[in-house]
Amino acid sequence: MERAIFAGGCFWCMVHPFDELSGIESVLSGYTGGTTENPTYRDVCSGQTGHTEAVEILFNPELIDYKTLLEIYWQQVDPTDALGQFQDRGDTYRPVIFYTSEEQKQQAEESKRALQLSGKFNADIVVTIEPAQEFYVAEDYHQDFYKKDPQRYALTSALRHHFLNKIWQE
Known part of the structure; x- marks a missing residue:
């Protein structure tokens, strides 16, 4: 299994696009990129921990590759x-690709460059590509939120x- 970590606004919205794909072992909501150990949702929402909401995806690279995950990611943000995503504003919702290997870093940079050159957007692609840090799994009530509360989702x-x-229907 390999890991991919993506941030793109509220983690509730980032689980579903990856969750039911063949080759995906698990998709967990959590926090990464900050300085506080074992932060809670309340801690992260305070804006004092430096964390961003993210998803950690465990995947079988023989069934689904990282490039495919990147293509799906770009279509979610x-x-x-x-400065955030959609109605979710601030650093805790900033879009980031957290790479876990040099190969992931290279593929992320190539996909970002290709998206910029595609002309699909009239502004710069500003998603950052950063080394993965400790990933802290969010509280149980955040996991699989789209299944637990479909109306709120x-x-x-x-x-x-x-x-x-x-954007993607054009």
Whole structure:
């Protein structure tokens, strides 16, 4: 198994696109990129820990490769917005690709460059590519949120889906 870690706004919205793909072992919501050990949701929301909400994906590279995960990632975020995603604002929601190997770093940089050159967006692609740090699994009530509370998930993800459908349907 390999790991991929992506941040793209609220982690509730980042689980579903990866969760049911062949070759995905698990998708966990959590926190990474900060300085506080074992932060809670309340700690992270305070903005004092330096963490961002993210998902950790365990995948079988023989069934699904990292490049495919990157393609899916780009279709979940507004890559031109460094200050959060959609209605989720601030550092805790910043878009980041956290790489776990030099190969992942190279593939992430290549995919970012290709997206910039594609002309799909009229602004710079500002998603950062950073080395993975400790990943802290979020509280149980955050895991598989789209399954546990589908109505609330639909409300919180509506703006994201509207934007992404517009961009990727063109």
